[in-house]
Amino acid sequence: MRTQDLVATAISNTFRSKLRTTLTVLAIFVGAFTLTLTNAVGAGVSQYVDAQVGALGSPDVFIVTQASQAASADDGPVEYDPNGSAMVSSNQGPPGTTTQALTDADLTTISDTAGIESVDPVRSVQPDYIENGAESGTQYEFSINATSAVTTADLTAGAQLDGGSSEAELVLPDTFVTPLGFDSAEDAVGASVTIGITDILGEKHTVDATVVGVSLESLLAAGAGANDALIAELAEAQSGGIDTAVTSYGVAIAHFDDTLSAEQITALKADLAAAGYTASTIEDQLGAVQTVITGIVGVLNAFAVIALIAAAFGIINTLLMSVQERTREIGLMKAMGMSGGKVYTLFSLEAIVIGFLGSAIGAGVAIGLGSILSNVLADGLLSGLPGLNILLFEPASVAFVILLVMLIAFLSGTLPAQRAAKQNPIESLRYE
Amino acid sequence: MSADLVIDARDLEKSYGSGSSRFDALKGVSLQIAAGETVAIVGKSGSGKSTLMHLLALLDEPDTGTVQVAGKEAKALSRREINELRNKEFGFVFQQFFLTPNVSVLDNVILPLKIAGIRGKQRRTRGLEVLNQLELADKADKKATTLSGGQKQRVVIGRALVNNPRVIFADEPTGNLDTATGAVVEDILFDLNREQGITLVIVTHDEDLAARCDRQIYIRDGLIVPGGAVHSTDHSTDHSTDHTTDHVGTHTGAHNPTHAAAHTGAHSGTAHPGADATGPTASTTPASTTSVGDAS
Structure with missing residues (x-):
C-alpha cells in the first residue's frame, strides 16, 4: 500500500x-x-x-552599589571615615535601609576591575514639573528615571536618547502627550519642553529640553528618559551652584564586555563583591x-x-x-x-x-x-x-x-x- | 508436469492445541491442482476442509508437508513474498461478504489493488472494468451496504478478480444466498474459469455446486477419502448448518463443533453403503486426476 x-x-x-x-x-x-x-x-x-x-537597561550593564551595611549589624558601630561615609537610601533590604554612597575613588576602583569597560555614576535629579515650551500652559508633576541614559525605551514614536549629544534630550512618557497639548506622539517629537526644578536653597530654575521620542509607560522604570546632557544640566541647577565637598552617588552603572559568558559574568560579580561592591545585572533584578x-x-x-x-x-x-x-x-x-x-x-x-x-x-x-x-x-x-x-x-x-x-x-x-x-x-x- | 500445476501440496499435516486438547485437523493430505482446473473440496464441519484451503492459500503454514505455488516452494519464501504472492496470484470469495460498509462499491473492489500499491487512476480504470464485466458498473459509487445479497456477492467476486489472479479460492460462495442468486453467482465463477482460465478452488457443502467442478476432493477426519463417500451424511450436515432456514432449538445445537462431530460420527457408519450407490452420480469426476493422500 x-x-x-x-x-x-x-x-x-x-x-x-x-x-x-x-x-x-x-x-x-x-x-x-x-x-x-x-x-x-x-x-x-x-x-x-x-x-x-x-526599559530597565541593556544586558551588558551592572548596577553597582556599595555592599549593604545590614550584613555588618552585629559587628558593632563602624568607624567614621570623612572621605566615604555619606549614606544613601538603598533599595536592598527592608525600607529605610541605607548603604554607603559610592565616591569617585570607588568609581575608579570599579573601572579598574578587569572586565569592566566604563563606569557612570547615576545622578538622581528631582524636577518639579514639566510644561510645553511653546505654549506655556499647565504645569504637570514630573520625574526623570535616573538610569534612563543606559536603558532602551519602549518607543511609540521618535528615536532613542543620544548619550553623546550635547543637546538636552528627553523621552516623554506617552501619558504626557495629550495633557501637554500635542496632537499625537509624532507631533510631540522634536517639540521643546520646559522642566522646572528647585535647587537646594529653595530657588526655582527652568531647563529647556527637546523631545526626541515618546515611550510607553513602563511597569518597572517609571518617569521620563533624559540623556547625560540634560541630567548634567538639571543636576547643576539642582545644586544651586554649590560644590559639595564629597561627590557621592547611590548607584553607579558599569558597562562590561558584552561578549562575556554567563560564567565570566558571575566571576566578575564575585570580583566586585570581593572589592566590597554589590553588582547585579538587570536579569538578576528581574529573575x-x-x-x-x-x-x-x-x-x-x-x-x-x-x-x-x-x-x-x-x-x-x-x-x-x-x-x-x-x-x-x-x-x-x-x-x-x-x-x-x-x-x-x-x-x-x-x-x-x-x-x-x-x-x-x-x-x-x-x-x-x-x-x-x-x-x-x-x-x-x-x-x-x-x-x-x-x-x-x-x-x-x-x-x-x-x-x-x-x-x-x-x-x-x-x-x-x-x-x-x-x-x-x-x-x-x-x-x- | 509440475510446470502445469498451480498448486502442488504434499503430505500436509496440521494440528491445533496440545496434550489432551490436541486436535489433528489434517493428517497427511496431498493434492495437486493444475492450471485452469475447477476443484471442489467437500466435507463436513470439522473435517479439515477449511484448514486445507487455508494451507493451500498460504494463509497458514502446515506442521509438516510442503506447498508449492506456481513452482515456488512456500517455505522458502519470506513473509513479504508470501503476502505479495497472495496479493497477486490469489483471489478470495467467502460465504460472508466482508465488504467494508460505508465505502463505495468501487473502493471495495479495488482494495487488493490498493494493497498492491497501484496508483489511483489505474485502480479506478481496472475496478470499473471488473464492475462492467459483472454488470455492476451503475453501482460503482453506491455504498456497499445498499446492495442486495446477490449483488454483494458479485462485488466480492469482483474484488477477488480485480488483480487478475491465477486462482480464486471460494469458501461456501453460495452459502448465504438463495438458490436463484446462488446459481447466478455460480455461473459467474464458472464463466471466469472458462473464459479467463482462472483456477477455481471451491470449499462447499453443496453437492450440486461440487458436481459442477471438474474434480471433487472429499475430506473426512483430516484425510482425503474416495469420491462420494460422504455424500449422504453431507445431506444431514447440510440441514443442521443451513443458516437460511429456520430451525428448532435442538437442531441449532449442532452448530457446536463437538456436538456436530458426535452427530456425524454416528452417521458415517450407516452412510457408507448408501454412499457407494450414489457415488457414480458424480460422473464428471475424472478418476485419473484424483489424488488420494498416500500417507494413509
Whole structure:
C-alpha cells in the first residue's frame, strides 16, 4: 500500500464512526485548547517582561552599589571615615535601609576591575514639573528615571536618547502627550519642553529640553528618559551652584564586555563583591519575577498535559473498539496480502489523524477566542499595563502543541495498532 | 508436469492445541491442482476442509508437508513474498461478504489493488472494468451496504478478480444466498474459469455446486477419502448448518463443533453403503486426476 493511500484510508476510516471520533476529538480538543492558551499567556507575559527589561537597561550593564551595611549589624558601630561615609537610601533590604554612597575613588576602583569597560555614576535629579515650551500652559508633576541614559525605551514614536549629544534630550512618557497639548506622539517629537526644578536653597530654575521620542509607560522604570546632557544640566541647577565637598552617588552603572559568558559574568560579580561592591545585572533584578511567571505557566501547562493524558486513554479506547469492530476487515486485508507492518501503520495513522483533528481545532479555537479575550482585556482590566499583550500566539509554539498532541496520539495508538497488526487472518475470518 | 500445476501440496499435516486438547485437523493430505482446473473440496464441519484451503492459500503454514505455488516452494519464501504472492496470484470469495460498509462499491473492489500499491487512476480504470464485466458498473459509487445479497456477492467476486489472479479460492460462495442468486453467482465463477482460465478452488457443502467442478476432493477426519463417500451424511450436515432456514432449538445445537462431530460420527457408519450407490452420480469426476493422500 502506498503511503498516500494509507493516509487517505486512515482519514476516511476516522470518519466512519463519527460520534465516537467526535467524542475522542473533543477530549483532545480540551487539552490542546488549554495548552495553547497557557503557552500563549507565558509567551505574552514574558514578552512584556522582556520589553520591561529593555526599559530597565541593556544586558551588558551592572548596577553597582556599595555592599549593604545590614550584613555588618552585629559587628558593632563602624568607624567614621570623612572621605566615604555619606549614606544613601538603598533599595536592598527592608525600607529605610541605607548603604554607603559610592565616591569617585570607588568609581575608579570599579573601572579598574578587569572586565569592566566604563563606569557612570547615576545622578538622581528631582524636577518639579514639566510644561510645553511653546505654549506655556499647565504645569504637570514630573520625574526623570535616573538610569534612563543606559536603558532602551519602549518607543511609540521618535528615536532613542543620544548619550553623546550635547543637546538636552528627553523621552516623554506617552501619558504626557495629550495633557501637554500635542496632537499625537509624532507631533510631540522634536517639540521643546520646559522642566522646572528647585535647587537646594529653595530657588526655582527652568531647563529647556527637546523631545526626541515618546515611550510607553513602563511597569518597572517609571518617569521620563533624559540623556547625560540634560541630567548634567538639571543636576547643576539642582545644586544651586554649590560644590559639595564629597561627590557621592547611590548607584553607579558599569558597562562590561558584552561578549562575556554567563560564567565570566558571575566571576566578575564575585570580583566586585570581593572589592566590597554589590553588582547585579538587570536579569538578576528581574529573575525573581520571571521565575514566578515561569512557575505559574509551568503549573498551568501541567494541568493541560494531564488533560491530554486523559484524552490519550480516550484514543486507546476508541482505537481498541475500532480494532474489535473491524476484525473481519483487518483479516481480509491481511488475507489479501497486506503486511502486519502496514496494518500497524494504518491504525497508528488513524490515531495521529484523531490527534491532529483535536489539536488543530483546539489550537484554532484557542487562537480565535484568545485574540478576542486579549483585546477585551487590553482595553479593560489590563489597560493600566500598556504594551501588555496577555495572550501571544507564537506560530512555533502552536505548531509545537499540535505536534506534541500528535505524538501523544501516536503513542496511544501503539497498543491497538499492535493488536491489529498481530491479528491472524484465519481467526479473523472465521464465521462459525 | 509440475510446470502445469498451480498448486502442488504434499503430505500436509496440521494440528491445533496440545496434550489432551490436541486436535489433528489434517493428517497427511496431498493434492495437486493444475492450471485452469475447477476443484471442489467437500466435507463436513470439522473435517479439515477449511484448514486445507487455508494451507493451500498460504494463509497458514502446515506442521509438516510442503506447498508449492506456481513452482515456488512456500517455505522458502519470506513473509513479504508470501503476502505479495497472495496479493497477486490469489483471489478470495467467502460465504460472508466482508465488504467494508460505508465505502463505495468501487473502493471495495479495488482494495487488493490498493494493497498492491497501484496508483489511483489505474485502480479506478481496472475496478470499473471488473464492475462492467459483472454488470455492476451503475453501482460503482453506491455504498456497499445498499446492495442486495446477490449483488454483494458479485462485488466480492469482483474484488477477488480485480488483480487478475491465477486462482480464486471460494469458501461456501453460495452459502448465504438463495438458490436463484446462488446459481447466478455460480455461473459467474464458472464463466471466469472458462473464459479467463482462472483456477477455481471451491470449499462447499453443496453437492450440486461440487458436481459442477471438474474434480471433487472429499475430506473426512483430516484425510482425503474416495469420491462420494460422504455424500449422504453431507445431506444431514447440510440441514443442521443451513443458516437460511429456520430451525428448532435442538437442531441449532449442532452448530457446536463437538456436538456436530458426535452427530456425524454416528452417521458415517450407516452412510457408507448408501454412499457407494450414489457415488457414480458424480460422473464428471475424472478418476485419473484424483489424488488420494498416500500417507494413509
